[in-house]
Amino acid sequence: MSTQPDLLYSEEEEALRAAVRDLLADHCDAPGVIARTESDAPHDIAAWKALAGTMGLAGLLIPEELGGQGATHREAAVVLEELGRAVAPVPYLTSAVVATEALLECGDDELLGRLASATTVAALALSLNTAAGGAYKVVRHEDGALHGELTGIADAVAADVLLVPADDGGLYAVDADAVTVTPRPSLDLTRPVATVTLDGAPGRLLGDAEPAVRRALRAGAGLLASEQLGLAEWTLTETVRYLKERKQFNRPVGGFQALKHRLAQLWLEVVNLRAAARAAADALATVEDTDVAVAVAQSYAAPVAVRAAEEALQLHGGIGMTWEHPVHLYLKRAKADSLAYGTAGTHREALAELVDLRAP
Structure with missing residues (x-):
């Protein structure tokens, strides 16, 4: 029998909130964010490095034995509340939550370790409007290479690795250098979307795409x-x-x-x-x-x-x-x-x- 959850914020969660808010006050002031949206570099790399590297928040959901924090979604939620308050242009939701969860399902320790150490940003190569359990577009897997085009990929321009679903049912890790990422006009200037084109890109099989x-x-x-x-x-x-x-x-x-x-x-x-x-x-x-x-x-x-x-x-x-x-x-x-x-x-x-x- 399940007990009633305690939805109040713990002392640790409030301390995390205060630390993240202080960091964002230094890095993501409103004039700076607006100026960044008008440039060719919408992502705030300095803020991301401070969040992900200095504070170690990129590995919040990753187990400690892989270099992460071994925390829960409750702590990640507090971080996202503060990122929402600042409309911070960082790939936290897409890399530290969505891509990380896919990799946890596949059990890929090597990539998870890289995400936890904040040396790598990953993006799940699905259109941002895809719902859990809904249909999604896949690419063709042929002779060990991936071919196709995927649209509406959030934060793809910031990613080092893309997690790409293929028509054989597999999820593949593809280096961003091996694909063409074309930025597209985006309503939300702080979370840009792009088209990803794969023309014979090599991919490493991570596991089954559907559960991930x-x-x-x-x-x-x-x-x-x-x-x-x-x-x-x-x-x-x-x-x-x-x-x-x-x-x-x-x-x-x-x-x-x-x-x-x-x-x-x-x-x-x-x-x-x-x-x-x-x-x-x-x-x-x-x-x-x-x-x-x-x-x-x-x-x-x-x-x-x-x-x-x-x-x-x-x-x-x-x-x-x-x-x-x-x-x-x-x-x-x-x-x-x-x-x-x-x-x-x-x-x-x-x-x-x-x-x-x-x-x-």
């Missing part, structure tokens, strides 16, 4: 909710702060009853999102009712994160519409996240199947 992909995408969807939580919390907090300062008719705008009601409703939704995101992280850590918890979290997270960012944009008035204000980064991340690893509708359908509440 399913595990990776489930963890990605579950922990994405924590990123969406961090994003929603930042937009709500900043909006409240701004409305206390902004004056109209010689009184703070935040004093108007209609705006108080909108913010109170949003606060309730963000609190509920925190509960759903924490439940998903705890379920991933304890492997109890994981599919249900992840489906619930993603059914709820995307609409709340998008609404929080939209409200922030509107309630900041004219300044919210400017490129200099960072709220547009949060709205674009929220919109892109609402499609990542399955839409809310996709997860609601999955949830209906899981709890036997199908439509008539």
